[in-house]
Amino acid sequence: MATITVHREYGVPLARRMKVFIDDQLVGRVKSDARADFQVEPGPHIVRVALDWQRSAPVSVDASEARAITLRARMTLRSLTWKSLGSQSGRAIDLDVV
Numbered sequence: 001m002a003t004i005t006v007h008r009e010y011g012v013p014l015a016r017r018m019k020v021f022i023d024d025q026l027v028g029r030v031k032s033d034a035r036a037d038f039q040v041e042p043g044p045h046i047v048r049v050a051l052d053w054q055r056s057a058p059v060s061v062d063a064s065e066a067r068a069i070t071l072r073a074r075m076t077l078r079s080l081t082w083k084s085l086g087s088q089s090g091r092a093i094d095l096d097v098v
Helices: none
Strands: 002-008 018-022 025-030 034-040 043-051 059-063 068-075 093-097
Touching: 002 018, 002 025, 002 043, 002 059, 018 034, 025 034, 043 068, 043 093, 059 068, 059 093
Parallel strands: 002 068
Antiparallel strands: 002 034, 018 025, 018 043, 043 059, 068 093
């Protein structure tokens, strides 16, 4: 098994947990300033996160048994704008490989 870790940086909303999806399956939630580990089969996977109506763009990763992959999820000022409610809702949360 390989490990994908999602680290959510400290940020608003503090009380809400961010949903983590791997290969379009909800696998867990992560609160602000926390991390969560997910065991996956080795190979390519698509990861994205969502918080209410806002979500990240999907990120492709190639997990192997030899290494762990860490992704950073964060809400930015862009996440809190009216534009993020509309056409940018699929990119309102930043998700990138660390």
